[in-house]
Amino acid sequence: MQRRAIFFIAGALLSWLMQTNVALAGFGITPPYVHNETLRPGSDFTQEIIIVRSDPTDDLNAELTINTPGFESWISSDRGLKFLLPKGESQVRLKIAVHVPDNAKLGDYRGSIRIRTSGTGEQGSGISLVLGAQIDVFLRVRDQIFDFEVRRVELFDAEEGHKVLWLNYPGKMTFAMQLENTGNVPAAPYKIRFETYDITGRQLLETSENTNSIKEILPFASQRVEAYLPTFLPTGSYRVKYNVMKEKDSSAQVGELTLSIFPRGTIAGYKPYGFEGLSLPDKLTLILPVVTVSLAIVTPVLGRKKRRARRARREASESATPSRGGMGVTSSTARMRSQAPSAPSVRRSAASSGGDVVNLKKR
Numbered sequence: 001m002q003r004r005a006i007f008f009i010a011g012a013l014l015s016w017l018m019q020t021n022v023a024l025a026g027f028g029i030t031p032p033y034v035h036n037e038t039l040r041p042g043s044d045f046t047q048e049i050i051i052v053r054s055d056p057t058d059d060l061n062a063e064l065t066i067n068t069p070g071f072e073s074w075i076s077s078d079r080g081l082k083f084l085l086p087k088g089e090s091q092v093r094l095k096i097a098v099h100v101p102d103n104a105k106l107g108d109y110r111g112s113i114r115i116r117t118s119g120t121g122e123q124g125s126g127i128s129l130v131l132g133a134q135i136d137v138f139l140r141v142r143d144q145i146f147d148f149e150v151r152r153v154e155l156f157d158a159e160e161g162h163k164v165l166w167l168n169y170p171g172k173m174t175f176a177m178q179l180e181n182t183g184n185v186p187a188a189p190y191k192i193r194f195e196t197y198d199i200t201g202r203q204l205l206e207t208s209e210n211t212n213s214i215k216e217i218l219p220f221a222s223q224r225v226e227a228y229l230p231t232f233l234p235t236g237s238y239r240v241k242y243n244v245m246k247e248k249d250s251s252a253q254v255g256e257l258t259l260s261i262f263p264r265g266t267i268a269g270y271k272p273y274g275f276e277g278l279s280l281p282d283k284l285t286l287i288l289p290v291v292t293v294s295l296a297i298v299t300p301v302l303g304r305k306k307r308r309a310r311r312a313r314r315e316a317s318e319s320a321t322p323s324r325g326g327m328g329v330t331s332s333t334a335r336m337r338s339q340a341p342s343a344p345s346v347r348r349s350a351a352s353s354g355g356d357v358v359n360l361k362k363r
Helices: 002-019 280-319 331-339
Strands: 027-030 033-039 044-053 060-067 075-077 082-085 091-099 107-119 131-141 148-155 162-164 167-169 171-181 191-198 204-209 222-231 236-247 250-262 345-350 356-361
Touching: 027 131, 033 044, 033 091, 148 236, 148 250, 167 280, 171 191, 171 236, 191 222, 204 222
Parallel strands: 033 131
Antiparallel strands: 027 044, 044 091, 060 082, 060 107, 075 091, 107 131, 148 171, 162 167, 171 222, 191 204, 191 236, 236 250, 345 356
């Protein structure tokens, strides 16, 4: 009797499923986690989640439920908590952003994000099953971490150097790197070092280091950067052993590449070295004459200005000294008058002959 009832219920359910439109399409997410162990207070991190449907014949409503006790405010979604999974799209990208506050305590933080989907109610008389998935959240807040990975490298062809008067301009080797910052502070290689050998790799011909500052990459970002290195080798083919130095005494990656150097003016779009590629002695031969001439021009001008300033200060000081007897005569003027010889007195008298006779008599 009991077995007969079970068969009856199963048959009824199967008949109902055949008469209704039930969404049994495959549903999943990748990756099923938000995971970062190198966060620090004040840092930001974004994890992209792809929602996958094998048969997106209908629109679906999606709703996120964030369960992250103690750090709920750190988590946000670029689509909000409710959004639509449109029909016809088998993949929908969702970005989960994490912002660690400046006052966050160091330690581990665990939680989850639940994705729940349901029909929009616009499929007529059909119904849809409720589908869902869970995103596990694990965050670790630590002190500052400097670290990066070299994902890809590329060495471009170069042109040979050239000489202008006494100046030796080297060829310019361009070394491109795809770097991923796996730490929690901005990072860049400490230095790029090349050892250039002949094509057999047996004879070392030249060593060089980058002349430019390599751009820093923000935490958790991936970016292509370039380093420029000089070479004075002639045209030909060479073997280069490179070293991407993470710090002064450690390397992020070492390897070997081939280099081709062509005659000057043969590579389209090639940008040669300018002043920055010159050696230090060559740079000094350009800088020192300019500095010498500038000093020769500026020094006399500054000297005249200083003398004028001293004279103006002295005159201002003398004019500010109080005069004797209330008369507007400066002390220096009084001294000059006191030191001058007495002028003879002049007395005129009328002569009997009608002429003027001048008698000089000293006091």
